[in-house]
Structures are given as C-alpha cells and as structure tokens.
Amino acid sequence: xxxxxxxxxxxxxxxxxATRRVSGSEAILEIFLKEGVETLFGYPGGAIMPLYDVxxxxxxxxxxxxxxxxxxxxxxxxxxxxxxxKTGVVLSTSGPGATNLVTGLADAMIDSTPVxxxxxxxxxxxxxxxxxQETDIINITSPVTKWxxxxxxxxxxxxxLSKAFYIAASGRPGPVLIDITKNAQVQExxxxxxxxxxxxxYRPKPVVRKEYVEQAAALxxxxxxxxxxxxxxxxxxxxEEEFRSFIEKGGLPAAWxxxxxxxxxxxxxxxxxxxxxxxxxxxxxxxxxxxxxxAVGMRFDDRVTGRLDKYAKQAKVVHxxxxxxxxxxxxxxxxxxxxxxxxxxxxxxxxxxEKKHTEWVAQFKELAKKEDEVCIKKELYPETDVLSMGxxxxxxxxxxxxxxxxxxxxxxxxxxxxxxxxxxxxxSNVTSGGLGTMGFGLPAAIGAxxxxxxxxxxxxxxxxxxxxxxxxxxxxxxxxxxxxILILNNHYLGMVRQWQELFMQRRxxxxxxxxxxxxxLASAYDIASARVEQRDQxxxxxxxxxxxxxxxxxxxxxxxxxxxxxxxxxGCSVSEIRLS
Amino acid sequence: xxxxxxITVYTEDRVGxxxxxxxxxxxxxINIEYLxxxxxxxxxxxxxxxxxxxxxxxxxxxxxxIEKQVDVLKAYFHxxxxxxxxxxxxxxxxxxxxxxxxxxxxxLHEYGARAIAIRKDYIVFEATGHREEIDRLVKxxxxxxxxxxxxxxxxxxxxxxxxxxxxVKEFERxxxxxxxxxxxxxxDQSVFSL
Numbered sequence: 020x021x022x023x024x025x026x027x028x029x030x031x032x033x034x035x036x037a038t039r040r041v042s043g044s045e046a047i048l049e050i051f052l053k054e055g056v057e058t059l060f061g062y063p064g065g066a067i068m069p070l071y072d073v074x075x076x077x078x079x080x081x082x083x084x085x086x087x088x089x090x091x092x093x094x095x096x097x098x099x100x101x102x103x104x105k106t107g108v109v110l111s112t113s114g115p116g117a118t119n120l121v122t123g124l125a126d127a128m129i130d131s132t133p134v135x136x137x138x139x140x141x142x143x144x145x146x147x148x149x150x151x152q153e154t155d156i157i158n159i160t161s162p163v164t165k166w167x168x169x170x171x172x173x174x175x176x177x178x179x180l181s182k183a184f185y186i187a188a189s190g191r192p193g194p195v196l197i198d199i200t201k202n203a204q205v206q207e208x209x210x211x212x213x214x215x216x217x218x219x220x221y222r223p224k225p226v227v228r229k230e231y232v233e234q235a236a237a238l239x240x241x242x243x244x245x246x247x248x249x250x251x252x253x254x255x256x257x258x259e260e261e262f263r264s265f266i267e268k269g270g271l272p273a274a275w276x277x278x279x280x281x282x283x284x285x286x287x288x289x290x291x292x293x294x295x296x297x298x299x300x301x302x303x304x305x306x307x308x309x310x311x312x313x314a315v316g317m318r319f320d321d322r323v324t325g326r327l328d329k330y331a332k333q334a335k336v337v338h339x340x341x342x343x344x345x346x347x348x349x350x351x352x353x354x355x356x357x358x359x360x361x362x363x364x365x366x367x368x369x370x371x372x373e374k375k376h377t378e379w380v381a382q383f384k385e386l387a388k389k390e391d392e393v394c395i396k397k398e399l400y401p402e403t404d405v406l407s408m409g410x411x412x413x414x415x416x417x418x419x420x421x422x423x424x425x426x427x428x429x430x431x432x433x434x435x436x437x438x439x440x441x442x443x444x445x446x447s448n449v450t451s452g453g454l455g456t457m458g459f460g461l462p463a464a465i466g467a468x469x470x471x472x473x474x475x476x477x478x479x480x481x482x483x484x485x486x487x488x489x490x491x492x493x494x495x496x497x498x499x500x501x502x503x504i505l506i507l508n509n510h511y512l513g514m515v516r517q518w519q520e521l522f523m524q525r526r527x528x529x530x531x532x533x534x535x536x537x538x539x540l541a542s543a544y545d546i547a548s549a550r551v552e553q554r555d556q557x558x559x560x561x562x563x564x565x566x567x568x569x570x571x572x573x574x575x576x577x578x579x580x581x582x583x584x585x586x587x588x589x590g591c592s593v594s595e596i597r598l599s
Numbered sequence: 600x601x602x603x604x605x606i607t608v609y610t611e612d613r614v615g616x617x618x619x620x621x622x623x624x625x626x627x628x629i630n631i632e633y634l635x636x637x638x639x640x641x642x643x644x645x646x647x648x649x650x651x652x653x654x655x656x657x658x659x660x661x662x663x664x665i666e667k668q669v670d671v672l673k674a675y676f677h678x679x680x681x682x683x684x685x686x687x688x689x690x691x692x693x694x695x696x697x698x699x700x701x702x703x704x705x706x707l708h709e710y711g712a713r714a715i716a717i718r719k720d721y722i723v724f725e726a727t728g729h730r731e732e733i734d735r736l737v738k739x740x741x742x743x744x745x746x747x748x749x750x751x752x753x754x755x756x757x758x759x760x761x762x763x764x765x766x767v768k769e770f771e772r773x774x775x776x777x778x779x780x781x782x783x784x785x786x787d788q789s790v791f792s793l
Binding site: 157158161162165166167169186216217218219220221342343344346347348 | 610611614615618619622626659660663664666667669670671672767770771773
C-alpha cells in the first residue's frame with residue numbers, strides 16, 4: 020500500500036506560493052507555532068536529537084519541560100490539556116523513550132484527552148533491522164491511540180502533522196502518535212503549511228438528527244422522575260453553560276461521573292452528587308428509581324453502572340454523545356441523541372417544558388441526609404484522634420474556596436478528593452478516571468500548573484502513587500513549577516487494602532508499603548515541605564501550603580485502615596450501595 | 600445467537616490498516632474466519648471483507664468501533680442472505696492418478712472446476728463457489744493424492760448496495776448534503792457516521 024496522504028497532499032500542492040526550504044525538524048517546530056503550541060513536555064534521545072537541536076533555537080516561543088520519565092511527559096501533557104482545553108504536546112525518542120509513553124497514551128485514550136506525541140525513529144533504511152533503540156511503536160500503540168502515522172520523508176510532515184492536531188482535538192478527543200525517522204528530521208524540503216479542516220474518512224461530529232432531539236424532549240416532558248447523569252463530554256464540548264440552562268429549565272437533578280466533576284458547581288441546587296462505586300448514595304439509588312435517565316457525554320463505565328442487568332431497567336434512556344460507538348455499547352438507549360452536546364443541549368433546552376420536580380428533587384436530598392449521617396459526618400468531622408482524608412479535603416475547601424485545580428492520583432484519596440472537593444469552575448478536576456493510573460497525579464499536576472499558571476494547583480496523592488512517579492520532583496525543582504503536593508499517607512496501598520479487608524478476609528497481601536521520609540526527600544529537591552500528624556496543626560499546615568509561593572510538599576499522616584464509603588461492591592447493582 | 604456475518608469495510612489505502620482493524624477483533628477475542636483486502640471499485644480506497652461468527656449485537660458494536668477508526672470511511676455488516684458471496688479454491692493433484700482414475704471432463708462439468716495449469720507431474724484445478732462446494736471438491740481430490748490445496752478468502756457483494764462512488768463524494772464534502780442518508784436509528788445499520 021502506498022503512503023501518500025491524498026487529499027491533504029493536493030492542498031499543500033496548491034499552496035506552494037508560500038514555501039520555504041527548511042529541515043524536517045524546523046518544519047515540525049514551525050507547525051507547533053502555527054498550531055498555537057506554547058509548551059512541550061519531553062525527553063531527548065538519539066533518534067530525536069535533530070529535532071532537539073533545532074529546538075535549541077526555539078526555546079523562546081516554545082517552552083520545553085524536561086521531565087524525568089517519558090510516561091510523565093504524557094501525563095503532564097494530559098494535565099495541561101485538561102485544564103487549558105488545548106492540545107498537549109510530547110516529544111520523545113525511539114525505543115525505550117517511545118515504549119515508556121504507552122501508559123500515558125492508554126490513559127489519554129480512555130479519558131479522551133487531546134495529546135500529540137512526536138517520537139523519533141531510527142533512519143528509514145534501518146527500519147525492521149533491530150537497529151539500536153528501534154521499536155515498532157506504531158503497532159505497539161495502535162490500540163491506545165486515536166490515530167498514528169510513521170513519517171519517513173520530510174515532505175509528509177506538514178500534511179501529517181496538520182491531521183494529527185486536527186484529529187487529536189476534534190470530535191471525541193484522543194492521543195495521536197507521529198513517529199518520525201531521523202532522516203526525515205534532517206531532510207530539507209519546501210515547506211508550506213495549511214491547517215487541516217476536513218478528512219474524508221473522519222467525521223468528528225455526527226450530524227444532529229432533529230427527530231431524536233424531539234423524541235428526547237417529549238420523553239423528558241412526560242417524565243415524572245427524570246434524572247440527568249453527565250460526564251466529561253460536557254467539559255470537552257465547552258458546554259457547561261448550555262448544560263446548566265438545560266437542567267435548570269427542566270428542574271432536572273444531575274449527577275456526575277468522576278470525569279464530569281467540576282462541569283457543574285458543587286453547590287448548585289440540582290447537583291445531586293457523584294455516581295458509581297464510591298459515589299453518593301442518592302444518585303446511585305435513584306438511578307434505579309427514575310423514569311427517564313438522560314445521559315450527557317458519558318459512557319456508562321462499569322464503575323458507574325455496577326451490575327448492568329440491574330441498571331436503570333425501569334427507566335427510558337436518552338443518551339447524548341458525540342461518539343456513535345458509545346450508543347448502546349453498555350446501556351441500550353431508547354433515544355440516541357448523537358452530536359456535540361454544545362449543539363444538542365440548547366436544542367433540547369428549547370423544546371423542554373419549564374418544570375421544578377420539587378418533590379422528586381427533595382427525595383434526593385432525603386437520601387443525601389441519610390448518607391450524611393451514616394458516612395459523611397464521620398469522614399469530614401471524625402470523632403477519633405485519627406486524621407481522615409475527608410477532613411483534610413474539607414479544610415482545603417475552606418482555604419481555597421473551591422477555586423483550586425485539584426489533581427488526584429488513584430486510590431482511596433482519589434475517591435475522597437472527588438467526593439468532597441468543592442468546585443466553582445469547570446476544568447478544575449484532573450484525575451485518571453478510566454485507566455486508573457497510579458502515578459498520574461504528580462506529573463499531571465505539573466502539566467496543569469503550566470496550563471493554568473494563574474490558578475492554584477494542588478496534587479492530592481497517596482503514599483503509593485507518588486512513589487511511582489516521584490522522580491518528577493526533579494522536574495518541579497528545575498522548572499520552578501509552583502504545584503502543591505498533598506500526600507495523604509496511610510502507609511498502605513489503601514484501596515486494595517480496603518478490598519482485602521472487605522472481600523478477602525483481611526489478607527493484606529503486599530499492600531503494606533513503606534515510604535521514604537517525604538519531607539527530607541522534598542528538601543533534597545529544594546522543595547519546601549512539612550509533615551502533619553495532629554489535628555490541631557492541620558489547618559495551619561494546609562494554609563501554609565496554599566500560601567507558599569512556589570512548590571510545596573505537605574505530608575499528612577491519616578488513619579491507616581480508614582475505608583471509603585459508600586461503596587457499590589463489584590458485581591452488585593447500584594441500588595445495593597452500602598453505606599458502611 | 601451467533602451466526603455468520605460478513606463485514607465490509609471501506610478504508611483509506613494506508614500502511615498498518617490491517618493491524619488497526621485486526622486489533623478491534625483480537626481485543627475482544629473474536630476470531631476472524633476470512634479476511635480479504637484489496638483495492639475497491641473506487642481508486643485509492645481499499646475494501647476489506649471480513650467474516651466472523653457472532654451475535655447481532657456484538658457485530659453491531661464491532662462495526663461501530665471499526666467505523667470509529669480515523670482512516671475508515673464506512674463499515675457494513677450483513678448476514679449470509681444479504682450478500683452474494685464466493686470462495687475460490689486451488690487444488691494441486693498428481694497428473695498420473697487424476698488422469699488415470701478420473702474422468703476429468705466429468706469433474707470439470709460437475710464441479711465447475713477449471714484446469715489452470717497442466718504439467719507432467721501435476722495439474723492445478725481452480726473452482727469457485729460456496730464453502731460446501733469447495734469442501735466437496737477437497738473430499739473428491741483427497742483419494743487421488745491431493746498435494747496442495749489453498750482456499751481464497753471470501754468475497755461478497757452486498758445485494759442492497761448501490762456502490763461506493765457516490766458515497767465517497769459525500770465523504771469528501773465538508774458538510775454532508777441535507778438529503779443524504781445520515782446517522783440513523785441504532786437498529787438501522789445502513790449508515791451512522793455521516
């Protein structure tokens with residue numbers, strides 16, 4: 020098969036008037052500038068050296084952040100993309116540099132994050148010879164990239180990179196990997212660039228069918244007990260306002276997935292909390308009580324649905340999604356509203372009747388009260404001397420007022436952070452939802468701080484997760500990145516331990532984890548730090564952390580065997596949610 | 600209930616396309632029974648014919664995942680009744696036994712086979728038909744010392760299809776035409792990506 024990019028090739032050909040003779044590497048960096056890229060996350064190595072050599076001269080317009088491990092370059096790019104709405108860009112070398120990207124790509128793929136990764140590759144004639152640092156990264160990453168392409172000729176660079184940026188950010192976003200052989204990086208050619216606006220084999224947004232919007236509106240209007248569940252689609256579509264108008268007009272209680280968090284103010288009267296395994300009691304129970312379930316930009320992940328054959332069986336399901344493959348994938352939709360929710364939500368809002376559903380919404384509040392009494396109070400205001408993760412997050416809310424970007428890692432602290440952190444602004448919650456990547460938090464926080472330098476960025480991490488990517492303290496040190504690192508240390512791999520306690524008769528198989536002295540470690544990296552073990556010092560310590568100019572690490576010793584509740588045990592229905 | 604489905608995929612002519620599509624099946628532990636890929640009637644566009652045994656629901660989800668691939672223009676799935684399909688077999692048999700013991704003329708007529716190469720030591724026959732017909736011929740040749748047999752991947756024409764030339768024109772437009780068939784209800788698999 021040939022390797023030409025037909026439709027875009029012709030475009031470039033028409034645009035030959037504005038050509039300039041440059042090397043492949045220079046073309047790549049010029050394209051970055053034309054695509055509005057400001058920050059790069061990367062790590063140099065043999066096969067990408069020509070690009071880094073040219074980058075030496077672009078250091079002013081392009082800020083390059085040298086990470087300490089390639090996996091973290093993707094996580095940082097993800098954090099950057101999630102808070103800024105822009106595409107994160109990664110540079111990496113071939114071989115191990117490229118394979119180290121895989122976890123990050125998988126994370127970005129499942130969490131629909133726009134990232135463009137450029138990997139160096141051995142000289143084209145060496146492909147397939149097991150050359151030094153040669154690896155077949157295109158095939159290795161094929162299942163975890165939205166699109167990928169190997170460039171062996173510099174002439175291909177403009178057309179392929181314009182497609183890469185277009186594909187990564189449009190439709191349902193995702194990671195794109197472009198592998199560029201070393202010869203193409205040094206090869207000179209006549210460069211001209213045109214942004215990609217259309218690819219014939221790719222329709223980023225399905226055409227909205229009015230009749231489905233009408234059917235959806237009719238269902239919502241007829242509903243006595245409607246409930247909205249929303250995910251990251253609202254954030255990715257920049258449709259927070261449209262979403263709010265929709266639920267406010269319809270008087271629709273709305274619950275969020277972990278990735279949908281922060282799209283709607285925590286304190287909004289119609290915000291009824293978090294869905295899923297460690298979500299709130301009311302929305303889980305009410306999923307199996309409502310008569311119309313309206314899913315907006317979410318994909319019915321198993322952590323959200325619990326047991327599928329007992330999930331919302333009584334309800335008519337309306338599913339709004341930009342990705343046609345999500346319709347009917349896990350939960351059958353009675354009305355599929357394909358399209359960008361930025362377009363479909365206002366259409367729907369126009370057609371629905373103004374309602375309050377006062378009694379129905381009050382039922383959520385009733386159940387919330389029950390959860391409050393059984394779980395939340397003792398988590399946020401513990402009566403024992405042992406510090407809880409929840410109270411740390413509660414005090415943090417008081418200090419930040421819900422204005423901070425909260426980046427969490429994976430595990431108990433993540434669930435606690437998502438459950439209790441307050442948000443007033445969208446794009447403020449960054450976490451690894453689908454892949455559940457331990458080690459995501461610290462590098463993602465680095466990216467988030469660079470994506471929103473004016474905002475307070477707090478990485479809430481566990482003692483396990485931070486040790487997976489702790490080398491990134493070096494990145495923070497070298498680049499003076501003012502992230503706050505809040506380690507909730509329970510001396511266990513807490514979530515696994517919780518399952519061992521609940522479902523494996525307390526056989527704590529290899530979940531007891533030792534940590535270095537984080538405070539000393541931080542000081543080795545020249546990062547201000549402190550440790551708290553007593554409640555009476557907690558607030559002051561958190562205040563000191565937030566007030567501190569520049570990066571800061573605070574370790575809080577929390578209860579060793581605290582559990583996160585409520586919980587929908589695996590294999591159970593959402594309505595079988597346990598409060599203790 | 601699992602049954603045979605023929606999946607037809609129109610893709611850009613790209614390196615690595617086979618791998619990307621194969622991943623979609625292998626990830627779900629679905630075995631591909633037949634896979635044929637070749638240039639389609641439209642220049643620059645490849646056509647894949649993939650045959651699997653699956654349930655209607657599973658194949659519908661699969662096809663959506665296939666269509667989600669950036670370089671895929673369109674994917675369809677059909678039951679056996681909805682397509683006209685053929686397989687091809689090539690049979691290499693020893694000249695001696697076949698000419699001595701078989702009335703070759705009868706063979707050629709009855710099975711619709713053709714002799715496409717005749718050598719001193721072997722003859723290569725070709726036959727096209729449904730799977731059972733090819734299988735029958737294998738059985739027939741076996742007693743005569745069938746040396747080698749190869750089955751070509753299935754190809755299928757979609758009964759309802761009006762070809763792909765017009766569709767490509769729509770794909771090339773930035774916005775699809777108002778009256779063009781667009782995404783449809785989930786049951787109707789004819790189109791959903793435009």
